[in-house]
Amino acid sequence: MPDLKKVIRGRVWKFGDSVETSQLARGGSQIAHNENVKENCLRALRPEFFEQVQAEDLLAAGTNFGRGSSRQTAVQALQVCGIQALITESVARIYRRNSIALALPNLVVPGITTLVADGEQLEIVYAGGVVGNLMSGGELPLARFPESVDQIYECGGISQMIVKKLAERGITPA
Numbered sequence: 574m575p576d577l578k579k580v581i582r583g584r585v586w587k588f589g590d591s592v593e594t595s596q597l598a599r600g601g602s603q604i605a606h607n608e609n610v611k612e613n614c615l616r617a618l619r620p621e622f623f624e625q626v627q628a629e630d631l632l633a634a635g636t637n638f639g640r641g642s643s644r645q646t647a648v649q650a651l652q653v654c655g656i657q658a659l660i661t662e663s664v665a666r667i668y669r670r671n672s673i674a675l676a677l678p679n680l681v682v683p684g685i686t687t688l689v690a691d692g693e694q695l696e697i698v699y700a701g702g703v704v705g706n707l708m709s710g711g712e713l714p715l716a717r718f719p720e721s722v723d724q725i726y727e728c729g730g731i732s733q734m735i736v737k738k739l740a741e742r743g744i745t746p747a
Contacts, residue, residue, distance in 0.1 A: 575657045575678060577699040577726050582707070583631040583657055587691040588618060590635035594647035594668065597639070614650040628655035631695055635661070635686050638679070639668025648675045658697060660685045660704060673722055676730040680704070684713050 575581050596617050598610065615622045632651065638661040639647060648671045651659070658678040662685060672679040680697065682688075682704050689695055694707040697715065705712040718726070728734035736746055 577678060577723065581631075581658055581678075581697040581699070583629045583695060584627070585689050585691060585693050585695050586615075586619070586622065586626065586630055586632050586656075587686065587689060588615070588632065588634040588638075589686075590662075591637045591640055592618065592634055594639055594641040594644050597647035598644055598650040610646075610650050610653045614654050623654070626654045626656070629657045630655060631697075632656050632659045633661070633685050633689050633695070634659065636663045637665055638663070639665040639672075641665070643667045643671070645671040645675060648672050648677050652677055660689075660695065660697070662686055673718075673725055674731040676726050676728075676733075678726065680715060682713050682715055688713055 592615075597614055599613055611626075612623045638659065647668065652675065656677070658680060659672070660680045660682050662681070662683055664672070664679050664681055669679055680699075685704065688704070688709075688711050689706050693709070696705045696707050698705070699715065699717070702715045702717060703712050704715050717723070725731055725734050728737050739746055
């Protein structure tokens with residue numbers, strides 16, 4: 574999980590509007606028991622994705638990213654592929670919730686699909702509130718999350734935050 578306090582840089586995989594959770598992770602897939610998660614992630618949209626995606630790549634997409642079912646495996650599939658952050662025009666509510674819970678940054682940046690082309694390099698300066706295209710020099714403003722969401726990312730996800738909060742109270746989870 575990337576540290577939002579640091580500058581994030583990476584090569585972009587660009588997708589269009591309405592990418593569905595079923596295109597990220599097939600129905601019924603379980604990350605821990607599915608050796609083909611990476612091979613099947615986004616296969617219907619970009620068959621070459623699983624062979625060419627690299628750790629620390631970024632995913633940029635249009636509107637309504639992550640629409641469909643509530644499967645959290647759709648977020649986990651991108652994590653397995655090494656995607657360090659998503660930058661989208663808009664995101665489906667339940668996908669955004671799962672992204673936060675699993676600490677995969679999903680940043681909503683209107684205009685991102687016009688700022689960047691597939692394969693270009695983006696720089697995300699979360700603390701400075703800007704996303705920049707390192708090739709063209711173009712930039713867009715980036716809204717911050719509420720403080721409570723920042724804290725979840727800092728802990729590495731909602732489960733880790735709960736463990737931390739319990740530990741602060743002297744409680745050790747079983």
